Amino acid sequence: METGSNSLPSPSCGDAAKRRVCYFYEPEVGNYYYGQGHPMKPHRIRMTHALLSNYGLLDSLEVIRPVPARERDLCRFHSDDYVAFLRGVTPETQHDHPKALRRYNVCDDCPVFEGLYAFCQTYAGASVGAAVKLNHGAHDIAINWAGGLHHAKRSGASGFCYVNDIVLAILELLKWHERVLYVDIDIHHGDGVEEAFYTTDRVMTASFHKFGDYFPGTGHRHDIGYGKGKYYAVNVPLQEGIDDESYHSLFKPIIGKVMEVFRPGAVVLQCGADSLSGDRLGCFNLSIKGHAECVRYMRSFNVPLMVLGGGGYTLRNVARCWCYETGVALGVEVDDKVPEHDYSGYFAPDYTLHVAPSNMENKNSRQSLDDIRTEILENLSRLQHAPSVQFQERPPDLMLDEVDENQEDGDERYSPNSDEEMDGPSPSS
Known part of the structure; x- marks a missing residue:
């Protein structure tokens, strides 16, 4: 059962067209x-929420408190032993399990901290809940700024990410849509999501990222998928200093072609804000408006759209960006003057939403951008039409045990009023 017809939605439907938007937020996050x-720093989510509240944007969308994901929900993608480990490990007990910490890469960049498992349940539950909302057709756009943790693997943590909420959300969307498109504008390659769907033609992944001597070191433009998934992985490797104009000289023609040939029933857009100019860990030179133009462009196709967070390490700019992009989702132009609120001090001395890009050198030559665009568009042209697949088909590498799923009502599982307790076996050491 797929939403819409085979005709491609026109991107000329107008930025101001009203969309039904829901927004997932857990006050404790x-x-x-x-x-x-x-x-x-998860505190950035609270800062974003404070901006949304003081700009009055929350009045124009449905605010939903997420139901935490249960152990068996997480195990739709992640291995049972890894999820059990996350559930059981604490800062006090972690040193008793050095081998497990190494095996699951829960160390260094991915530390054990107080409430780790609850944190994972919260952001993953919100992303799956957002997918359920889109599947039911009550909303056109679903936002979860706490989500977008794209590096997590089936059996391990990576790059500050423990549970891959994106993969879980896409699996939920695949229950209703034959094809789902994943677009990633974080500065880091969306390796965990690409890896999960590398051999299927039901999910196309498109990642625009810094490539070279940079975490996670994957995402070469020749990595295009495998088997049935060949040409369904799109990698756009970029160099430092890329600006708005250069970025969109790739983003719009590539994504426009993707929408034409793949015709997804739903789109998931990861909006990592570490691709902004001035990010603590990033090296791109995108303005907030340039970053948000990706949201505006994806919105213009009028396909069910999930908008997620991701990276972003200069807190004030993350909050600025995701607040502005919430306005874009709503079709509202947010005023540049930041209203006075509890976190106003972060935005001193100008108290403005937008910040000017730097004068850093753009190391992406016009020739290199032309070469990348040409090669990717040629690959996409090999997909003459949307793939013909059976609705019940699942990506072969994700055929996990779902014994309990058919006994559950998906509506109830992620109802904001549900008080159902989490269940599942206790973790073993």
Whole structure:
């Protein structure tokens, strides 16, 4: 059962056209703390929410408190032993399991912190809940700024990411849509999502990222998928200093072609804000408006759209960006003057939403951009039409045990009023 017809929605439907938008937010999410000096700070989600509230944007969307994902929900993608480990490990007990910490890469960049498992349940539950909302057709756009943790693998953590909420959300969308498109504008390659769907033609992944001596080191433009998934992985490798104009000279023609040939029933857009100019860990030179133009462009196709967070390590700019992009989702132009609120001090001395890009050198030559665009468009042209697949087909590498799923009502599982308790076996050491 796929939404819409085979005709491609026109991107000329107008930025101001009203969309039914829902927004997932857990008030406690800002309390989680990776540890002293760690660049990933969930507090940025609370800062974003405060901006949304004080700009009055929350009045124009449905705010939903997510139901935490249960263990068996996480195990739709992740291995049972890894999820059990996340559920059981604590800062006090972690040193008792050095081998497990190494095996699951829960160390260094991915530390054990207080409430780790609850944090994973929260952001993953929100992304799956967003997919359920889109599947039911009550909303056109679903936002979860706490989600977008694209590096997590089936059996391990990576790059500040423990549970891959994106893969879980896409699996939920595949229950209703034959094809799902994933677009990633984080500065880091969306390796965990690409890896999960590398051999299927039901999910196309498109990642625009810094490539070279840069984490995670994957995402070469010749990595195009395998088997049935050949040409369904799109990698756009970029160099530091890329600006708005150069970025969109690739983004719009490539994504426009993707929409034409793949014809997804739903789109998931990961909006990592570390691709902004001035990010603590990033090296791109995108303005907030340039970053948000990706949201505006994806919105213009009028296909069910999930908007997720991701990276972003200069807190004030992350909040600025995701607030502005929430306005874009709603079709509202947000005023540049930041309203006075609890976190106003972060935006001193100008108290403005937008910041000017830097004068850093753009190391992406016109020739290199032309070469990348030409090669990718040629690959996409090999997909003459949308793939013909059976609705019940699942990506072969994700055929996991779902014994309990048919006994559950998906509507109830992620109802904001559900008080159902989490269940599942207790973790073993």
